[in-house]
Amino acid sequence: MATPVEAEAIEKESTEPVAPVEAVEEESTEPVAEEATAIVAQEERVVEEPQEEEEDEDLDLLPDLGYDPNSAHDDFNWNITNKGGIAYSKEEIKSYLDQYDSTMKSVVENEIVKGYVTAINDGDIVLDINYKSDGLLPLSEFRDTPDLRVGDYVEVYVEQQEDIRGQLVLSRRKAKLLRAWENIVDSYENGTVIKGTVISKTKGGLIADCGGLETFLPGSQIDIKPIIDYDSYVGKTMEFKVVKINETIKNAVVSHKALIESDLAEQREAIIASLEKGQVLEGIVKNITDFGAFLDLGGVDGLLYITDISWGRISHPSEVLSLNERISVVVLDFDENKKRISLGLKQLQPHPWEILDPTIMEASVVKGKIVNIEDYGAFLEILPGVEGLIHVSEVSWSNQPINAREYFKLGQEYEAKVVTIDRDERKMSLSLKQLAKDPWSEIEDRFPLNSRHEGEVKNLTPYGVFVELKEGIGGMVHISDLSWTKRYGHPSEFTKVGEKIDVTILDIDKDNRKLSLGHKQLEENPWDTFENVFPVGSYHEATVLRRDDRGAIVQLPYGLEAFSPIKHIRKEDNSLAEVEETLTVKVIEFNRDDKRILVSHLRYLEDIRREADEQVKRERDGERQQVRQAVKKQQSTIEKTTLGELEGLAQLKEQFEQQQPEKEDDSKE
Secondary structure, three states: OOOHHHHHHHHHHHOOOOOOHHHHHHOOOOOHHHHHHHHHHHHHHHOOOOOOOHHHHHHHHOOEEEEEEEEHHOOOOHHHHOOOOOOOOOHHHHHHHHHHOOOOOOOOOOOOOEEEEEEEOEEEEEEOOOOOOEEEEHHHHOOOOOOOOOOEEEEEEEEEEOOOOEEEEEEEEHHHHHHHHHHHHHHHHHHOOOOEEEEEEEOOEEEEEEEOOOEEEEEHOOOOOOOOOOOHHHHOOOEEEEEEEEEEEEEEEOOOOHHHHHHHHHHHHHHHHOOOEEEEEEEEEEOOOOEEEEEEEOOOOOEEEEEHOOOOOOOOOOHOOOOOOOEEEEEEEEEOOOOOHHHHHEEHHOOOOHHHHOOOOOOOOEEEEEEEEEOOOOEEEEOOOOEEEEEEOOOOOOOOOOOEEEEHHOOEEEEEEEEEEEOOEEEEEEEOOOOOEEEEHHHHHOOOOOOEEEEEEEEEOEEEEEEEOOOEEEEEEEEEHHOOOOOOOOHOOOOOOOEEEEEEEEEEEEOOOOOEEOOHHHOOOOOOHHHHHHOOOOOEEEEEEEEOOEEEEEEOHHHEEEEHHHHHHHOOOOOOOOOOOOOEEEEEEEEOOOOOEEEEEEHHHHHHHHHHHHHHHHHHHHEEEEEEEHHHHHHHHHHHHHHHHHHHHHHHHHHHHHHHHHHHHHHOO
């Protein structure tokens, strides 16, 4: 029989949830648990052993003690006897209970604990976390650990100490996510390194799985060099540093570049500490820009400017270099504070001027291509790094202005004559025109005065037209020598660049290499005839060509142009004549020497009015004269008629008087 205290402990234990068999076996490995199990087994044996006589005696005593054997045994008073039991003091009982409790963990919900795999059966895993009951988890939560075996330790998340069935509820997935987030936060705060697997590509970068949590790896943070093919990284396991986190949505941004840069920082410090000007290094071209190329010197970058790539002129570094090319360069300068290194490639070769052919001297003829064009001339490259200047004055024997940017083209090849050369200063001047004989030496014979020639219009200025008669020889036709009859505001109204034009030689200035040309002089001066055709006071039909605030230019017959002041082109209704309107004008001034004609439509109208008034006056005077003559004639006729009528009237009066008495007599009768 167990003592009342032991029975109470056993009864208390019976109220706890029953753990799986495996869990019990696991707990029996502990010393204290073995002792407790032995005590329980001993009590069970004591109860099960046949004690017929003693039981009979006890049963005989039960009625006397007030116990009814037919009632529920829970009402039995265990304190009435301790026969067959093991007596423990309170101190011993407390000690045993403390030892038993010390073998159990204090498990708290929503925390991560480590458990021991005790069994793997039928897709489930039994896990002992040293708690009063074991946990049961599905095997599907351990897909990331296919080699899991009995005896392994794993971390799990305690969701509930007891569910409605009294079972311990654990989660491996939540433990992984929580532990992964803790690692991410630790990496962000302390700079620790985490591992992850790139699972997919997204806009602007990659998605990496870091311990079960998806993180974003920007494209700029994959490597120190630009990455074009993102797909090649999918499926790779990489190390990262966390550079940004969002606690609210449990999101993070990671960087692989930060790890590389941290590794390179030490290498960079070591390389910069050992740098010296003039030191030759080997590097790999990692990036090419318009102004130069960046080289990887083994952990530190250096800049190779475009002007230090070649002794010759190049428009872009890609003409000489290519990506990932390994080249040797020399250190030109470096700044330890700013970590900048300037490199040179051309400095590894001797300067072209130092190895220039000694036979090239003044008067030598060289050949090259145009590599640079300025307003004052063009540079001809003889060898890479050896250039000569062709000044605009050395292009042609003509004094006609030459626009170097229009005359020369990059890449054109020319032969030129060396005018000056200075090897110390590394300068050379060249000439194109000196390759040919000076045409001005025999200008009078080839282009005598008043001779007629055809030339090409090369340039137009506000004051004239430059015409080239032969290569190196040209002259200017002044705007006033273009036409006898028309006045041009600009030579572009008469001709265009590139057109052919006939001219005559008006003057030769051999010293200054100038020719004065004329175009209108090819025809006779019509102004000798115009003086008779357009005398002052004559009337002509004119068409308005142009009009401004001062007046209008009108065209007279024979293509002659005249000027009419603004007030002289008002019409009869006081409105101004419009362009292309035809008017009758009166010549009010003719200047043969200045070749100027002034005309007026107003004077023509005044003359018309005056002539009309005079015509009316003349007509009136004629009418008056005719009236006078008619009146005079009528008066003479009237006088004759009046005398005859008087005589007849006298006769009638006399006859009337004779008849009057006869009528009176008849009336009396």
